[in-house]
Amino acid sequence: MTDQANHRRKLALIGNGMAGINALEQLLKLTNSFDIAVYGEEPYPNYNRIQLSYVLEGSKTIDEIVLNDRKWYEDNGIELHTGTKVVRIDTEAKRLYTSDGDSAAYDVLIIATGSRPFVLPVPGAHLAGVVGFRDIADCSAMIEASKRARQAAVIGGGLLGLEAAKGLVQLGMETTVVHLMDTLMERQLDRAAAGMLKAELERQGIRFRMETKTTELFGDGEVAGLRFEDGTELAAQLVVMAAGIVPNAEWARASGIEVGRGIVVDDYMRTSAPDVYAVGECCEHRGVCYGLVAPLFEQGAVLAKHLAGAPTEPYAGSSVSTKLKISGVDVFSAGEYEETADHRVLRRQDEWRGVYKKVLLRGNRIVGAVLYGDATDAPQLTKLIREGAEMTEERYGQLFGEGEGCRGGTDKGIAAVQGMADDEIVCGCNGVTKGAIIRVIREDGLTTVDAIKARTGATRSCGGCKPVVEQLLQLVLGDGFREQDAPKQGICGCTSHDREEIVAAIREKRLTSVREVMAVMDWRNPEGCSKCRPAVNYYLGLIWPAEHEDERDSRFVNERLHANIQKDGTFSVIPRMYGGVTSPEQLRTIADVADKYSVKMVKVTGGQRIDLLGVEKKDLPAIWEELGLPSGYGYAKALRTVKTCVGSRFCRFGTQDSIEMGIRLEKKFERLWMPAKFKMAVNGCPRNCAESGTKDRGRHLFEDGRGADGSDQARRPVRHDDKNGLRHDV
Template sequence: MNKERLVLIGNGMAGIRTIEEILKRDPDRFEITVFGKEPHPSYNRIALSSVLQGDSSVEDIILNDYDWYENNGIKLYTGDPVVKVDKRRKKIHSKNGIVCEYDHLIFATGSNPFMLPLPGADKEGVIAFRDIKDCETMIETSKHYKKAAVIGGGLLGLEAARGLLNLNMETEVIHIFDHLMERQLDASASDMLRRDLEEQGMRFHMSKQTEMIKGKDRVEGLKFKDGSFLEADLVVMAVGIKPNIELASDTGLKTERAIVVNDYMETSAKDIYAVGECAEHNGIAYGLVAPLYEQGKVLADHLCSKETEGYHGSLMYTKLKVSGVDLFSAGQFQDEEGSRAIRVNDEFEGIYKKVVVKDNKVVGSVLYGDTSDSPRLLDMMKKGQDISDMNKAVILPSEDASASAGESPVVSMAADEQICDCNGVCKGEIVDAINNDGLNTVAQVTQHTNAGRSCGGCKPLVADLLTATLGEEVVQNHKEPMCGCTEYTHEEVVAEIRELGLSHPKEVMNVLGWESDEGCPRCRPAINYYLKMVAPINNTDDPTSRFVNERLHANINNNGTFTVVPRMYGGVTNPDQLRKIADAADKYNVPLLKVTGGQRIDMLGIEKEDLPNVWNDLGMKSGSAYAKALRTVKTCVGEDFCRFGTQDSIGLGQELEKKFEYINTPHKVKMAVSACPRNCAESGIKDFGVVGVEGAWELYVGGNGGVDLRGGDLFCKVNTKEELVDIISAFLQYYRENARYLERTSHFVERVGLDHMKEVVLEDPEGRKQLIERLEVALSTGRDPWKEVVDSEDKQQELYEKTHVEV
C-alpha cells in the first residue's frame, strides 16, 4: 500500500510533537518530510535559558537527534525553510530548491520575536532571545563587553537577564510597566520577584519607555523618552512574539493574528493544517507549550482517522522557575468584580499564595516561592469543582499545616490529576510506568512518559512520586544511570567493558540489555569513548557514534555551512600555511576568515560538499575544533621576544600540543603556556595552564573560561620541563580513566577533589609512572582523524559519504 505523503513546515516543538503522536497511532501510514529553518534537529526552546546560564549544553536540550528521524523514516532538511506552497498542485518549494509533493501539509512555523521599531535597532549588538544562535551571540559578546540591557520584564526577558548575569555582564532590565511579569503575576508577587532578582544583581528601570538606541555602527546605549540615558554594549529585546504567518498568507490561507484553524486544526485550505504558535483557534493564538501539545494530539487523531472530540481551547497556566524562584499562575488571577481571594503572604520565607474564587469555583491562582499546591488547584479549575462546602484551609493550606503533614502533595493527588502540565501526564500514568516498567529515576520516568521533558518544572513532583511509590530507601540506593536507555551508570559501563572485554558500541548495548537497539545521543558517544579509552589498541573508533561535527570534521554553523580549522601549533604559523589558507579561501569562496581566541584561523561558511577538497588543498592537520580532545595550546611570545618573559613558552606550548594532539578525552581540553606571571596566554582559566617563573614552571588545573567560569587551581611548581610534561600526562590519563563522558576538568576536579588528585599524581611515583605508561599506549594510536584512514581524494570522499548525516 502506498503511503500518504505528509510534509511538516517547521521543525519546532509543536510540529515534532504532532509527528511523535502520529507515529504512536499509525507509524506506517505516512511518508514524512520535515523542513526546518534552523541547522539543528528539534530542540527544547524552553530550555534555552539553561544553555545561556551554563546549566546545559546545546546537546542536552536536543529532543530528537538525527538518528530519531532516520530510524522513523523521516526525511529532514535543516537550514532550509519552505518559501512557497502551491496548494493547487500540492507542492512546496524550499529555499535550497527542493520541490516536494504532499497529500497532507502541516504549518508549524511558530513565532518570530517582536523587535521594537526603534531608531538604531539595526545596529550591531541589538538582538532577540529566541533561538540557539541568540544564545551563542550573547555568550560571545560577554567575552568582549560588560554592559547589557534587556528590554522587557516578562518571563523571557528575565531569563535572558539571569543568563547575562551568569556571563559576568552588568545587566539592566527596562520594562514599560510598573511591575514585572504582569501577564503571570499580580503586583504583590511581582514586587517579591523584583526584590529577589535585585539581590542576585539585576537592576531595574520600571515604567520606562525607550526612545532610541544610540551608537555608531555598534550599540552604545539607550535613550529614554524621559531624556535619561543608559550605557549598553548589548541590547536584548524580549518584548514578545508574533506568529509567523507570512508564508501562510502568501499561500492564500485565512489569517488574522495567526493562521485560522477549526477544532480539528484544519485551515481554510483542503488538506492543510496548522498547530502551535502560528495557529489561531477561536480568536486565540497560544504561546505556551501545553496547549500546543494538546493541539498536536488532536491533529494526530484526525490525520490517523481516530475518533476525536476536537480541540476546544485550553486553560492558560504557567508553572516555571525564574532565576531559581518557583512560580505558578493560572486563569483569572487578578481581582475583579464578583471575585474573592484567599491569600498567604510570608515575606520572611519569600512565599506568596493567592487563590481567586468566583461563583463558588476556583478561577485563578498565583503561587510564588512554593508551588506545591499547583496540581491540586489546577485540577479544581479544569474540573470547575464546586467549593461551596470547603473552608479556605482546605483550598489553601497554611505553611504550618503543610509542614506538619510531612508529605509531598503528590501523595494525596488523585490518579487523574496531572503531574506534568506541559505534556499532559497524570499521576496514574507515571505510577503505572514505575510499577510496570521498573523505573527507578526521574530520567527514566521522563524517557518513558514525557513527564518533565519540556520546562522541567514538574521534576521535583516526579521525584516525590518515585519515593512515594517505591520507598525512600529504594530511590536513594539507586544510582543515576548514564541515560534513559539503561540502568547502568557511567562507572558501571566502564567496569563491564573492562570485565567482559567488549569492543563495539552495539555489543555493549546488546550484552548490557539496552532498551533501545540504537542507543541515544547521550550514551552512544560515551560508550564509543569508553571502549577506546579502555582498550586503545584493540578497539577501533566507531564514526557513527560520534557527534555530527566530529563525523564531518568541521563545526556546523547556524546556516548549515561548516567551519574548517587547520591546526597551528602554539598559535604559530608561516607564510606557506597562510598562502594555502588564502588560496583555499579564494577557491571555495569562503565568506569569512577569523583569528580565534585559540590563536588559529577559522575558515567559516564552507559548503558541506566542499569539505573533503578543502582539507586536501590545505594539506594541514585538523585543529580538532569539534573534538572531545585537546583543542589548542595558547602561548605568549615568550623569552625570545618579550622583555618580561622568563621561559620559552612557545617551545613548551608546541611540544605539549604535538604530544597530546588527537588523544580522545571525556570533553574538550584546552591548555595555555605563559612565559611569566603577567599571564598573557590566560593560563589561569584553562584545563591545564602553565606559568613561567624564575627558574621554574607553575601548573594550574581545572580552569574554565566559558560560561561556567572557574579559575584554575595551583597544582604544583616544578623546575624542569620534563617533570612538568610527566605530571600533565599522569593527570590527563587519570581524568581520561575516571571522568564521566562530557565532564569538563573543572567539574571533575570539584567532584573528586584537588587533594585527591595531588595524592594520585604527585605523592605516588609508581602510580604516576603507570598512568603515563597507559597514556603513551593511547597516544600511539592517535592520528589526525581526517587523515587516519584516507590517503587520496577518492577515499576522503568515500569516508565523507559513509559518515555523512543530512544536516
C-alpha cells in the first residue's frame, strides 16, 4: 500500500473544459495511478459549450448542460479548483502559479485552456456591450442585454455567429449578422447549401450584411453601433464577436513552451517542455489547430493511453466532418466541399422541400459531401470518404434513390443504419460504434437515448448523432419505440412537463397566471424562459380567455406589437374590418397613414382586409394610434377574418343578410385565442362568392331560412342547419 502511494504521480490539468476532462475520463478508465488536480478559470464544473446556444434561447438551463457535476470530481478523487486562473508555469521546477498567488507542484501537466473569441482590431472593440460567445458569462451578458437593448449585431457568419443570432432573435432582438465573405459558413458549405441556409434564416427573422467589413464600433462608453468600410452604419446596443477563435497560448509562450498559432505538440500530444502535454483548441498539431469536438477527443484518447503506458497509435491528425443543426436545419459536410475542374459532381437540389445533397468524386473515389436539410446519410458518407471508397451503382442507389429528399424520413433512416457495419462510428465525439450501441440495447435492455448516453457516451457532447441513435433504437425495438419508449420531453429546459400535462393542470386546478402555473407545477427555473413563458401565457388565454392574467411581456414579438414581422425585419399591419366592410373615412385614414410613414406596399388580402407592408418597428405605436382601428390579428393563433359576400342587401341572387352575420360572428370571436389561426366565411347566395366551404368554419345561408355549416377547409361534408343563421345565437 505504501509502495503504491509512493509511486503515485501528481497530474495537473489546466483548463476545466470538454477536451481536458474527456482526456481525464479516458485516462481514469485505464489507470488510477495519478493524484489529479484540475484548475478552471470559470466558477462551474465541466459543461457542454456546444449547447450554450440552447441556454441563450432559453430551451436549456445551465445545470442541464453540465457534463460532469462536482460529485463526479469527488467520486474520482479529483481536486477541483474553480474560479482559478493559472498564469505561469516553471517547467524546470515543475510548478504552476495561479493569479491568487498560490502555487502547486506537478509531475505531469496537461494544458487544455481552449480558445477565446477573435476580437476585431478596430476602434471601440472594448466598449461595454461588446461580447464574445464562448462561455456562460458571455451567454448571461447577452441575455441581460436583451432586456434593455433592441438591436444586436453579430460579427461573423460561421456556425458560432449563426447560433448566437438565432438565440438573440428568440430573445426578441432585431439581429443582423455582419459577414466579410459573400456566403455563410464558407469553410463547411458550398454556395448552394449556404444560399439555402441564408434564405431559411432570413425567414426566421435574422438579417444579413454580406461582404461587409467593420472598421469601427462607436458609442459613448457603451456600444451604439458599427461603422463599415463603405461608410454606412448599423445601430446596435449589443455586438457579438464571432469572427473566429484564438488559442489561449500566450502564457505558455511566456513560460518558455514552443507556440506557433497554438501550443505546438507532437503525435503523442507532448509539448516542447518535459512532461507537459496539450490537447484541444489551445494546441497546434502538424500546423493545424482544430475547433471541432471529435478531433479534440481523438487527441485525448491518444494522450490517455500514452500516460497510462497502454499501446496506442500516434495521433496523425483528424479527418474533419461537420454535422450540425443550425436553427432547426440539419447541415453536414465532410472532406472536400467546393468542386474544381478535376471533380465529378453528383448533386440533387430540392428547394421546395429545403433539401440539398452533393457528393464529390475524384476519378470514381468519394472525396467529399455536403448535405442540407436531411443529414440521414451523414454516417455512411463519413465512412465512405474516410475509406476513400469507390462509387458503385448500389451506393448511388442508396444515396440518390427513390424517396431521397424527404426531410427526416424515418424509413430511409432505418435503412441507412441497417446497412452500417458494426464497427462504423456513430458518435464521432466519443468514438462509439454502431455495434456498441446495438449491444447495450440488446444485452442491457436500454430503451432510451438518455440511457444509451449514460452507458456509452453517445450523444453526450455535440448531440449530432442523436437521430442515428434513435434510428438504432427503432431498428432493434421495432415500431413501439417512439410511442412507448421515447423519453418524454418538457416544453423547454425549465420544466419536465409537456404541453398536455400543463394544459390539464391549468384546467383541473383552475390556474390563471403564468407565475401560478410555474409555482404549482414546480418549474426548475422559477422565472421561466423566452420559450415557456409565451407558451404558458398562450395556454392560459386559450383555456380561460376572460379570467386569465395576461402577461404582455410573455407574448411573442408579433403579438406584443400587433404586427407580423417580415423577412426584411419590417412589419405588416392589418387593421380589422368586420365582415370585410370598411368606409370612406377608414380608407382615408389608412391612406394618410401609409403616406406619412412611407409604407412600402398597400395590399388587399384574400380575407377582405387591407395590409400595410414594410412598416418599421419604431413606427408601429404611432401607426396604430393614428389608425384608431383594432388589430386584425394577422399574426396570431386567433380569428383572422370572417369573409362575406354582399348577400341579400345588394346581390340579385341573395338569400339572406350574410354581411350582418359575418360582422356579428367576427365581433363575437375576435381576440379569442385558438389552437391555430382560424378563418371563417358566410355566403348569402348560391354562387359561393365568400368560399365558405374552404374555410375553417363556414356558413351558407339558403332562401328558406336554413343554413349549412362547412368546416376544416372542406375536409368535412357540408351539413344543413334547421335554424336561420340570423336568428341563431352566435
